[in-house]
Amino acid sequence: MPAAYDADAIAALADQPVSWRDKALPPAFWGRTVAEVLADKPRLSQLPTPVMTLSAPGLRHNVDTLARWSAHHGLDLAPHGKTTMAPALWAMQLDAGSWAITLANVFQLGVARAYGVRRVLIANAVISPLQLRWIADELARDPEFEVLCWADSVRTVEIMEAARSAYVGPDARRLDVLVEIGGLDGRTGARDAETAVAVGEAIAAASTLRLAGVAGYEGAVGHGVDEAGLAGVRAYLSEFAGIHHRLKSLYDADITPVVSAGGSQYFELVAEVLGPLGADGARVVLRSGAYITHDDGLYRRVSPLGENPRTDGERLVSAMHAWVRITSQPEPGLAIFDAGKRDLPFDQDMPEPQLIRPRSDGEPVLPATGMTVTKLNDQHGFLHFTDVPVVIGDELRVGLSHPCTAFDKWGLIPVVDDPDAADPVVVDLVRTFF
Template sequence: MPAYDADTVAALADQQVSWQDKALPPAFWGRTVAEVLAGKPRLSQLPTPLMTLSAPGLRHNVDTLASWCTRHGVELAPHGKTTMAPALWAMQLDAGAWAITLANGFQLGVARAYGVQRVLIANAVISPLQLRWIADELANDPSFEVLVWADSVRTVEQMEAARSAYVGADARPLDVLVEVGGIGGRTGARDLETALAVGDAIADASTLRLAGVAGYEGAIGHGVDEANLEEVRAYLRELATVHHRLRPKYDDDVVPVVSAGGSQYFEQVAKVLASEAGEGARVVLRSGAYIAHDDGLYRRVSPLGEHPRTDGEQLVPAMHGWMRITSQPEPGLAIFDGGRRDFPFDQDYPEPQLIRPRPDGSPILPATGMKVTNLNDQHGFLLFGDDQDVVIGDELRVGLSHPCTAFDKWGLIPVVDDPDAADPVIVDLVRTFF
């Protein structure tokens, strides 16, 4: 079976754009995405503020991590909640991703609308309404697979109660992974005894099936120095211990999943857990932010960032912000037309990179030494030196930090052929669902 419904994904090009799409000007409203792209629009035809994606950057990052996973003997189920963009999920699945990871029932609904056939929900699902809907999806589509998490016996009991009251004895079981956590982390069983009790409860349930173990090391580590990396490895060894102790509980037809790995420590996950694949398990990373990378958090901490900790090509930033200078109320201070509703600010402020040419044909100007110091809802503050030439009307390109809080601000994101060009061509429009 295909990994997703290619026809439904392709049909995104038939959707009309409208006033609801803040990335596009009124001149394009009423046209389909395909019609807009047929005109080969340029970046200069779009309003600011604006976020764009880089076509070559996305392609590079997807291919880079896909090949890295192959070399290191692990599989990838990228966290789709980063982008919530079925077209980008399709790109990742086409590159060999084993599944798409999501966080809740709403996101699963988006995935099912686009025919995604295998989903890992990195969370507990205890809502009876959601559990019933998932049961219906499993019943109606024999090729659909979904795995959820549990970190307590009570969670298992609630899932079992909701399902057993709704499905028959011959219903397909719901696959559940035991979530292992760590002190100071997020969710997850905090000790071996609790984790094994959860595994026992899943194995004993009539409508559930024990399918492996999972966890999130990103909530454990807080840096990339050797002490923090060892803390992450210690946690991953605990995850492996739980898996080993649960082996007798797996059904004979189950290939147990051992899953960890965000975008910060995936090389540590492979280092500690990849050997489990040689012993009959499926080791699955869930990195999501890598597809866009960034000019902030992940540039600093990714194993394939500016200071690589593993083999392979470096990831490249594939998302940028664009804004226009609208005011110069004080010497050395400019105000631009983008703010918190447009660009991420939870990790780092946008990073000034270049100023697009003023008259056509003039060279691109570097934004060296300029600094974004604050964002309001719809305004941003840019400091610049006396020797720097900034005037009202200038258009500034910035690097962005943290993809997870960038994509959710844009329902339609233009993809450009070359973000470094004087006037890039728009080659795609990516629809998100948040």
């Protein structure tokens, strides 16, 4: 069953007032609630630049597309909520059938608990005694709350067990822990099968922990989407499946073990290699996060449902854009716009110029051909142009790359009805918590 959440808490986000803290909205909207702002059906032209927007039809398409794809391939979906840190978007994903929400740390778990998310996978080890005590309190307070975290060493298990056994009684609910499997030159995770099995044995032997399955992140060991890169990910996932089989005798009889992998780059290989474990009693859980908005850069290139699809199903579409304004033309062929590193992601690709909004009523939207963003400062962007001239005051839509470093720059994000329109209508405002 999909994880439950507090629908009333989500709905109450519309009652929050907007203010000067919300850089996406103009002073004319300050002091009004989100619901009051939306009731007037504001348009993009009423918002300041720079501003990042989400596409309502794009979000809907992407959420439904991966939900259908996962169900078709026999996988459960636990989207990585750290991508957006937006409870309203988590609710959208849960309503579409997601089994859980994945998060990266206990701070993020606190946000999830504030909005009543009942099943959370923490894709990390939790070894802080203070955090382990808080999780124990939450498990005791809410019998329907489920949380699973990771461990990649016996030492990690020992720290968790020591902290919990000094705090909880013998009748306390055990904490579910997944053995994290890594790969050479990867991130965290046990580097070999013997270490992984030893971690599983330590979890199974602990009095306050329960061995709940295995997990890992194939994106940390993947090296591209050419045949060699895909073969390396397959090999990693095959080892992953083998470790799960070696641990089967340690699982409690009443547990459905979780086998979890899958970012937004190789989820078709998770279905191919790990999907068959579902027929053998495991719950295979995909944790993709960036798919909800997709993008116009990294994920457009590498997603299995991107511009070069590697699996069945509809293609994902970019559902996030930014709008910037030309403020200076100091040299021929060079324009400066009003957004920089504090507004736009830049760790994977520079923003991609896509269109110029009409300069006056009745004029058409123009394609931003021959334009390239070459550099970002803190608050300025550098646009070089050849084919279509720009003038000071022009407003451009740019495509963005890497959702995980886009959402964290905006505390309130307008959602528009049609990002291709001359003056889109704002149909929602999404609150993030970073």
